[in-house]
Amino acid sequence: xxxxxxxxxxxxxxxxxxxxxxxxxxxxxxxxxxxxxxxxxxxxxxxxxxxxxxxxxxxxxxxxxxxxxxxxxxxxxxxxxxxxxxxxxxxxxxxxxxxxxxxxxxxxxxxxxxxxxxxxxxxxxxxxxxxxxxxxxxxxxxxxxxxxxxxxxxxxxxxxxxxxxxxxxxxxxxxxxxxxxxxxxxxxxxxxxxxxxxxxxxxxxxxxxxxxxxxxxxxxxxxxxxxxxxxxxxxxxxxxxxxxxxxxxxxxxxxxxxxxxxxxxxxxxxxxxxxxxxxxxxxxxxxxxxxxxxxxxxxxxxxxxxxxxxxxxxxxxxxxxxxxxxxxxxxxxxxxxxxxxxxxxxxxxxxxxxxxxxxxxxxxxxxxxxxxxxxxxxxxxxxxxxxxxxxxxxxxxxxxxxxxxxxxxxxxxxxxxxxxxxxxxxxxxxxxxxxxxxxxxxxxxxxxxxxxxxxxxxxxxxxxxxxxxxxxxxxxxxxxxxxxxxxxxxxxxxxxxxxxxxxxxxxxxxxxxxxxxxxxxxxxxxxxxxxxxxxxxxxxxxxxxxxxxxxxxxxxxxxxxxxxxxxxxxxxxxxxxxxxxxxxxxxxxxxxxxxxxxxxxxxxxxxxxxxxxxxxxxxxxxxxxxxxxxxxxxxxxxxxxxxxxxxxxxxxxxxxxxxxxxxxxxxxxxxxxxxxxxxxxxxxxxxxxxxxxxxxxxxxxxxxxxxxxxxxxxxxxxxxxxxxxxxxxxxxxxxxxxxxxxxxxxxxxxxxxxxxxxxxxxxxxxxxxxxxxxxxxxxxxxxxxxxxxxxxxxxxxxxxxxxxxxx
Numbered sequence: 001x002x003x004x005x006x007x008x009x010x011x012x013x014x015x016x017x018x019x020x021x022x023x024x025x026x027x028x029x030x031x032x033x034x035x036x037x038x039x040x041x042x043x044x045x046x047x048x049x050x051x052x053x054x055x056x057x058x059x060x061x062x063x064x065x066x067x068x069x070x071x072x073x074x075x076x077x078x079x080x081x082x083x084x085x086x087x088x089x090x091x092x093x094x095x096x097x098x099x100x101x102x103x104x105x106x107x108x109x110x111x112x113x114x115x116x117x118x119x120x121x122x123x124x125x126x127x128x129x130x131x132x133x134x135x136x137x138x139x140x141x142x143x144x145x146x147x148x149x150x151x152x153x154x155x156x157x158x159x160x161x162x163x164x165x166x167x168x169x170x171x172x173x174x175x176x177x178x179x180x181x182x183x184x185x186x187x188x189x190x191x192x193x194x195x196x197x198x199x200x201x202x203x204x205x206x207x208x209x210x211x212x213x214x215x216x217x218x219x220x221x222x223x224x225x226x227x228x229x230x231x232x233x234x235x236x237x238x239x240x241x242x243x244x245x246x247x248x249x250x251x252x253x254x255x256x257x258x259x260x261x262x263x264x265x266x267x268x269x270x271x272x273x274x275x276x277x278x279x280x281x282x283x284x285x286x287x288x289x290x291x292x293x294x295x296x297x298x299x300x301x302x303x304x305x306x307x308x309x310x311x312x313x314x315x316x317x318x319x320x321x322x323x324x325x326x327x328x329x330x331x332x333x334x335x336x337x338x339x340x341x342x343x344x345x346x347x348x349x350x351x352x353x354x355x356x357x358x359x360x361x362x363x364x365x366x367x368x369x370x371x372x373x374x375x376x377x378x379x380x381x382x383x384x385x386x387x388x389x390x391x392x393x394x395x396x397x398x399x400x401x402x403x404x405x406x407x408x409x410x411x412x413x414x415x416x417x418x419x420x421x422x423x424x425x426x427x428x429x430x431x432x433x434x435x436x437x438x439x440x441x442x443x444x445x446x447x448x449x450x451x452x453x454x455x456x457x458x459x460x461x462x463x464x465x466x467x468x469x470x471x472x473x474x475x476x477x478x479x480x481x482x483x484x485x486x487x488x489x490x491x492x493x494x495x496x497x498x499x500x501x502x503x504x505x506x507x508x509x510x511x512x513x514x515x516x517x518x519x520x521x522x523x524x525x526x527x528x529x530x531x532x533x534x535x536x537x538x539x540x541x542x543x544x545x546x547x548x549x550x551x552x553x554x555x556x557x558x559x560x561x562x563x564x565x566x567x568x569x570x571x572x573x574x575x576x577x578x579x580x581x582x583x584x585x586x587x588x589x590x591x592x593x594x595x596x597x598x599x600x601x602x603x604x605x606x607x608x609x610x611x612x613x614x615x616x617x618x619x620x621x622x623x624x625x626x627x628x629x630x631x632x633x634x635x636x637x638x639x640x641x642x643x644x645x646x647x648x649x650x651x652x653x654x655x656x657x658x659x660x661x662x663x664x665x666x667x668x669x670x671x672x673x674x675x676x677x678x679x680x681x682x683x684x685x686x687x688x689x690x691x692x693x694x695x696x697x698x699x700x701x702x703x704x705x706x707x708x709x710x711x712x713x714x715x716x717x718x719x720x721x722x723x724x725x726x727x728x729x730x731x732x733x734x735x736x737x738x739x740x741x742x743x744x745x746x747x748x749x750x751x752x753x754x755x756x757x758x759x760x761x762x763x764x765x766x767x768x769x770x771x772x773x774x775x776x777x778x779x780x781x782x783x784x785x786x787x788x789x790x791x792x793x794x795x796x797x798x799x800x801x802x803x804x805x806x807x
Contacts, residue, residue, distance in 0.1 A: 015073050021065030057764055064761040071754045079750070095190050096130060097182065098123050098138045099145075100166055101173045101199035104330050104673070105703045108200070110231040110730035116168050118229040119198040122728055122739045123163045126196060127156070138162060141205075142671060143171035143626025143700075145178040169671030170625035172700040173199065176208035179217045192221045200230030203709045204702035206717070214717045226714060227726045235327040237265040238273055238291070239704030240317040242334035243298070244622040249339045251609050252308055253398030255602070257509055260315035260334065261298040264291035265705060274318040277301055279338070280311045286318075302509075305340040310694045312675055313338055331704045335675060335696035337621045344612050347417040348403040351425035351453050361424045361451060362403060364595035365587045368604045369401045399608065406432075414439045418613035424451030424586050426458070433463045437474055441576030443634070445611025450527050451586030456481060474575050475582060476557050477529045477568070484525030486591070492522040495569055499562035504572075506606045507560060510599065518561070518603070521594040526584040529568040577661050579611040617680055618662075619693035625700050628666040629676065635663055637682030637689050647674025647697075654678060670697050 100123060106116040123138070130136060136159060137150040149162050175197075181187060195218070199205065209217075218224065243259040250256050260275050270292050277285040287299040305311070317332040326332065346369060352361035404413065406427050414420065414435055422428075428436075440446050450459070456479035461467075464475040485491055497519045502511035510517040557573040569584050587604070589595050618632040633640050633656060642654030644667050654665040667676065678693040715723045728739050 015070065017069055017073065019066065020069065021062045061761055061764050064757050064764070068754060068757045068761065071750055071757065075750045075754065094130070094134045095193045096126070096134055096136045097190070097193050097195045098126065098136065099141055099178060099182075099195065099197045099199075100138065100163075101141050101197075101202075101205065102166060102168045103142065103173045103202070103205065103703055104168050104170050104699050105172075105202050105328070105706065106200055106230075107168045107330060108230065108235065108328055108706075110233065111734060113730065115200045115230040115730075116166065118728060118730065118733065118739070119227075120163055120166060122198055122227055122229060123166075123196075124160060125739045127159050127163065139178060139182065140166060141173040141175070141178050141199075142169045143174055143177070143624075145174075145181050170673040170697055170699045170703075171671060172202070172702045173205040174208060175205050176212060176214070179209070179214065183218055183222075190219065190222075193219065193223075195222055195224045197224065197226045198229055199226065200706075201226075201228045201708040202230075202703070202705070203707045204705055206709050206714070207702075209717055210713070215719060218718055218721045220720055222721055224718060224721050224723045225726055226711075226723065227728050229728050230708075231730045232727075233731070234267075235265075235706045236269065236325065237328040237331070237704060237706060238271060238317060238326050239263045239265060239328070239331040239701070240275065240315055240334050241331075241701045241704070242315045242336065242698075245313075245336060245338060249341060249609075249612075249615070250305055251341055251344055251398040251612075252305055253343075254605060254609050255302045255304050255509070256338065258301045258303050258313070258315075259298055260287075260301075261296060262289055262291065262317060263296040263704065264293060266293050268293055275299065276314075276316040276318055278314045278316065279303065280313075305338065308340050308342045310692060311338045311340065312694065312696070328704065328706070330673070331699050331701075334698055335622070335673070337675070337694045337696055339619075339621075339694075341612075341615070343398055343400045344608060345416055345418045346399050346401045346608060347413065347420045348401055349406060349409055349420065349422050349425055350403055351406055351423055351427065352451065353405055361586070361588050364589060364600065365421060365423055365449075365604065366401060366403060368595075368601045369399050369608070371601075398605065409435065411435045411438075414444070417444065419445040419447065419608050419611055421447040421449070421587075421608075423449050424453045424588070426451075426453035426455055428463075430462055430467070436463070437466065437575070440578035440580055443577035443614040445578055445608070445613055446580045447607055447611060448580070448582045449585070449587040450479060450583070451588060451591070452482075454479070454527075456527065473532075475573055475580065476531065477571060477573075477582065478532050480528040480530055482525055482527050484523070484591070486524050489522070489524065492524045492592075493526065493563040493565060494522060495519050495561050496564050496566075499559070499569075501558070501560050504558065504560050506603070506610050509602065509606065517599050518597075521592060521597050521599075523563065523569070523585055523592040523594070525591040526563065526567075526569070529571060529582065529584050577614055581607055581611055616689060617691040617693055619678070620695050622696050622698060623667075623670050623676075625673065625697050626671055628668050629670055629695050629697075631665045631667065631678055631680065631693050632659075632662040633664075633680060633682065635661065637680075638663065639684070640665075640680065640682040642678055642680040644676055644678040646676055647672045654680070673697055673699055 100119050102116065106119065107114050127136060132152060135150070135152055138148040138159075140146040140148050148166075149158070151158065183190070239262065241261045241263060243261060245256055245258060258277060260277060262273060262275060264271055270290070272288060272290045275287050275289060276283050277287070284303060285301050287301075289297050289299060291297055313336045315334040317326075348362055348365060348369070350360065350362045354360045357363060402417075406425050409428065409432050417439075420436065420439065422436075436446060450456075460478045464478060465473055484493070495518050497516060500507055500510070500518060502508055507518075557571045559568045559571050561569045563569050563584075567584065571582050573580050573582070585591050585594070587595060594600055614634070616634040616637055620629055623629040631642070631654065635658070640656040640663055642656065642665060643651055644654055645651050646669065652667075652669065654667070656663040656665045658664075665678075667678065670676070675694060675696050679690070680693060681688065681690045683689045711725050714725075733739065
């Protein structure tokens with residue numbers, strides 16, 4: 001390998017021409033005959049000194065002429081420098097591992113070329129330098145590492161095609177997962193591996209390695225080269241990161257809270273951005289968000305769907321006027337889907353009917369479920385979101401309510417219901433309890449509001465426990481004897497603000513601390529909800545408490561709210577496929593004033609929406625990149641087939657496998673940002689079923705942070721492994737040329753050197769000679785008598801006859 005390669009090496013055959021001045025110098029040397037004259041012996045010493053000086057100048061001029069001709073031949077041969085030779089190296093019989101970061105940040109463009117393009121170029125250059133006996137393995141790094149190929153380097157075309165086909169995904173690179181798969185216990189043995197990591201140096205990819213350590217991850221004989229292919233210039237970026245809607249399924253007319261969040265990753269510049277909130281391509285709001293350097297802010301919007309379907313939602317970050325441009329537009333969108341269903345079929349079972357509607361047990365329930373919103377919608381100024389809050393009154397079209405008495409409850413009427421509400425039902429028989437248990441077990445939703453007609457013992461023995469399977473409880477809690485005095489307002493309990501679980505979809509919309517929703521209601525009488533065998537006086541809020549509730553890890557229910565004495569006020573449990581909400585109070589105004597509070601309507605509607613009968617086809621709203629998306633289908637759809645289409649238009653077949661009470665298919669390839677659509681079909685003969693599942697994949701939020709890993713931090717991670725950093729960034733390749741590309745020619749500095757040599761030789765040949773005798777003219781006279789012909793003669797070693805005028 002040439003240290004300085006030549007583009008025209010054949011022209012080096014003319015290099016001997018450079019010896020011509022030396023030959024002329026030797027052939028034209030003056031041979032002076034020595035004559036001893038006594039009268040000149042005093043001048044001999046001066047003459048010797050002048051003669052030595054002239055010989056030195058003649059030799060130096062000959063050397064400069066030789067150098068000039070040599071440089072001329074070298075310029076014509078076109079020498080070039082290869083800055084990247086130490087990176088590419090050479091050798092044979094090596095185990096070479098190429099790890100290419102394919103996270104979305106690698107698509108960042110600098111100087112017209114993305115970091116991934118530069119990484120592909122480096123990978124190609126490394127592969128081209130390998131010997132045929134070297135073994136090359138290429139890994140694509142994302143959330144999960146993917147081995148692209150492992151073959152000997154002699155298969156150059158296949159290697160080149162595989163490298164060219166590398167594409168970036170939406171997930172970030174997980175280097176711990178990559179090194180664990182490559183060098184872990186299940187990995188093949190690798191002898192003296194040479195590892196090339198091609199990355200933009202984003203610190204987020206090293207997070208897991210820094211947290212868990214990597215001291216013994218690489219074998220002792222391994223060598224690691226980290227090749228930085230990104231940009232050394234700091235990037236100004238504004239990233240839009242949304243919160244996934246708390247409920248992916250909604251009902252026509254039921255409000256949904258949408259929360260876009262935006263981060264300013266600039267360390268110095270404050271900006272003001274606009275967020276376009278869109279549903280199915282239609283903009284519904286455009287809030288303005290000011291951001292300080294490094295700040296994250298969010299806005300909330302309550303959206304009211306008006307028609308059923310699966311809708312595609314988008315938060316879009318509009319370009320801000322002025323300021324630095326957004327260097328990474330890939331994170332300017334956050335995508336999600338909303339499944340809006342037809343109005344729910346709600347069966348309201350009245351346990352205490354009355355001829356006077358005002359005395360009926362279901363007065364407040366039916367009013368809340370059916371009363372339309374007759375107010376005109378508030379006008380929203382352009383660019384401003386709808387004011388968030390839980391008190392947005394839903395549309396009456398969200399529910400289809402049917403009210404019946406206890407005696408009419410049967411198996412047939414339950415077939416058409418999605419949600420059943422038991423309002424103070426104390427006269428149900430064993431068969432009706434069985435119908436209700438089967439309804440919930442098969443996926444139905446049940447709300448239980450016990451009142452003064454309810455017999456707690458009957459509920460415990462016939463409803464909450466299955467008589468056929470006594471040791472298997474239908475509900476893990478029991479109703480204890482009612483407590484409280486309706487005539488003593490001072491003894492009323494309130495809901496504990498600390499106990500309200502705003503993480504639950506039912507209560508999430510009430511998460512506004514300044515309003516303290518739900519805590520103003522007063523409960524004069526209630527049923528303690530306790531695990532079997534626990535006494536009411538053992539509650540932690542009771543002054544006479546002697547024990548504590550069972551630990552959370554042992555519960556198979558979720559306490560959504562508790563009273564100030566510590567007893568549960570509202571719990572959720574999951575018998576079989578369905579959901580059941582059990583309250584400790586009735587939904588009438590006899591035992592509490594909650595139905596008179598403005599929170600009651602949205603609370604009840606969200607409870608109904610949450611426990612609604614599970615749909616035959618279930619799918620997520622948003623999936624993290626690289627994470628499998630599970631599509632669940634009811635077993636009555638079998639046999640089930642499906643096909644999923646990714647954002648690029650690629651199609652793949654879904655394979656459903658029985659899992660519990662559902663058949664599940666996983667969409668494994670979720671590396672592309674965008675919307676995915678899965679067409680699912682099932683059933684036989686006349687009972688065919690079909691549906692469309694849509695979900696969105698967004699950019700990993702860590703990809704928006706372009707903080708680079710420190711070189712010393714990487715070396716500290718691998719203390720026993722030689723780690724070398726190579727700067728192949730956009731700026732370095734602009735200076736030294738592309739890795740593996742054309743060499744950088746150096747003819748310009750060589751020409752400048754030639755001009756310098758020629759100028760020095762000219763000065764020495766014309767002005768630097770010694771005087772011929774003591775009477776030689778002055779420098780001014782010599783300059784006036786200069787003749788171009790004499791210059792040429794002096795430079796070539798021949799002399800013209802003396803000028804007659806000077807004799």
